[in-house]
Amino acid sequence: xxxxxxxxxxxxxxxxxxxxxxxxxxxxxxxxxxxxxxxxxxxxxxxxxxxxxxxxxxxxxxxxxxxxxxxxxxxxxxxxxxxxxxxxxxxxxxxxxxxxxxxxxxxxxxxxxxxxxxxxxxxxxxxxxxxxxxxxxxxxxxxxxxxxxxxxxxxxxxxxxxxxxxxxxxxxxxxxxxxxxxxxxxxxxxxxxxxxxxxxxxxxxxxxxxxxxxxxxxxxxxxxxxxxxxxxxxxxxxxxxxxxxxxxxxxxxxxxxxxxxxxxxxxxxxxxxxxxxxxxxxxxxxxxxxxxxxxxxxxxxxxxxxxxxxxxxxxxxxxxxxxxxxxxxxxxxxxxxxxxxxxxxxxxxxxxxxxxxxxxxxxxxxxxxxxxxxxxxxxxxxxxxxxxxxxxxxxxxxx
Numbered sequence: 001x002x003x004x005x006x007x008x009x010x011x012x013x014x015x016x017x018x019x020x021x022x023x024x025x026x027x028x029x030x031x032x033x034x035x036x037x038x039x040x041x042x043x044x045x046x047x048x049x050x051x052x053x054x055x056x057x058x059x060x061x062x063x064x065x066x067x068x069x070x071x072x073x074x075x076x077x078x079x080x081x082x083x084x085x086x087x088x089x090x091x092x093x094x095x096x097x098x099x100x101x102x103x104x105x106x107x108x109x110x111x112x113x114x115x116x117x118x119x120x121x122x123x124x125x126x127x128x129x130x131x132x133x134x135x136x137x138x139x140x141x142x143x144x145x146x147x148x149x150x151x152x153x154x155x156x157x158x159x160x161x162x163x164x165x166x167x168x169x170x171x172x173x174x175x176x177x178x179x180x181x182x183x184x185x186x187x188x189x190x191x192x193x194x195x196x197x198x199x200x201x202x203x204x205x206x207x208x209x210x211x212x213x214x215x216x217x218x219x220x221x222x223x224x225x226x227x228x229x230x231x232x233x234x235x236x237x238x239x240x241x242x243x244x245x246x247x248x249x250x251x252x253x254x255x256x257x258x259x260x261x262x263x264x265x266x267x268x269x270x271x272x273x274x275x276x277x278x279x280x281x282x283x284x285x286x287x288x289x290x291x292x293x294x295x296x297x298x299x300x301x302x303x304x305x306x307x308x309x310x311x312x313x314x315x316x317x318x319x320x321x322x323x324x325x326x327x328x329x330x331x332x333x334x335x336x337x338x339x340x341x342x343x344x345x346x347x348x349x350x351x352x353x354x355x356x357x358x359x360x361x362x363x364x365x366x367x368x369x370x371x372x373x374x375x376x377x378x379x380x381x382x383x384x385x386x387x388x389x390x391x392x393x394x395x396x397x398x399x
Contacts, residue, residue, distance in 0.1 A: 125237070270302065309383075328368060
């Protein structure tokens with residue numbers, strides 16, 4: 001069932017240029033007459049939300065020793081979609097630096113990134129966090145601008161207006177995303193940590209599905225109203241972390257939250273944290289979800305390291321945890337994992353795989369926890385700055 005596919009690639013022509021590699025001749029141009037799934041029929045996504053900040057602070061990307069634009073390089077090798085996070089007002093970014101910087105992952109920075117993606121001929125997934133800072137299963141902080149809200153209808157109106165205004169500004173510049181994600185890793189809801197007194201309850205793990213559904217539906221209504229103006233059919237995605245949360249969450253958001261106007265259920269999978277569903281059992285779970293809920297599924301975040309060594313003094317999130325069987329922490333292991341998980345998603349009937357932050361190399365960039373990168377061993381560029389053969393998975397000849 002591929003009803004979101006036709007929306008996601010609406011008016012998008014993927015002229016996918018790829019290079020040939022010798023590894024058993026498994027990498028090739030997609031053949032539209034081939035029975036296999038080509039990159040033009042599947043979202044080969046990359047989350048490049050940190051890229052502007054990295055480049056502003058000395059990050060350089062190479063291919064065979066020659067500097068490249070990561071958007072253009074990844075597109076050339078088969079990536080067709082860019083995912084970008086949007087924070088409401090991340091003015092804390094200014095406190096990280098002693099010099100003037102843009103408001104990274106704020107509106108202007110994201111607009112710049114969307115323009116870069118469009119210039120490279122790539123589709124865009126815009127990820128609304130509805131927070132001033134990282135939104136994830138353990139942190140769903142209320143934007144400071146909304147702290148005084150105590151009425152659920154006022155909050156829903158604020159969410160609608162914010163979503164609408166962002167998309168309206170993008171529409172005015174011909175930069176509308178093809179896909180919008182409403183919330184990020186909303187396992188227990190959104191705007192439900194560090195909650196001010198009297199703020200509407202949105203924690204679905206405490207049963208607040210009606211309130212949560214009202215907020216999600218307000219955001220979706222804004223997307224649809226912009227669609228009407230732009231004559232566009234935007235794909236709407238929801239998102240949780242960990243495959244174990246997919247079944248109950250999707251059932252409850254539809255039946256308890258009364259959220260039905262969305263096309264895609266997205267999830268994150270990182271093998272060191274998401275262990276309750278066995279890796280090889282994920283495809284059956286995805287197939288069952290698609291069949292039961294009549295929604296498409298995308299893997300919106302995943303990654304895998306090519307080494308456990310550090311390239312800076314910022315401790316890496318992947319370090320000495322056990323690898324998945326058959327996928328050592330080597331460049332070959334990273335590539336093989338991405339081929340394998342992409343094949344698994346295709347076999348299950350999913351319509352896309354997104355790699356989280358493949359360009360987060362070390363630089364003079366600073367985040368809330370350190371300087372450099374805690375993810376450089378999961379990037380697509382090695383410690384010499386060169387693009388590695390992990391990108392072969394984009395154009396692999398999948399069964």
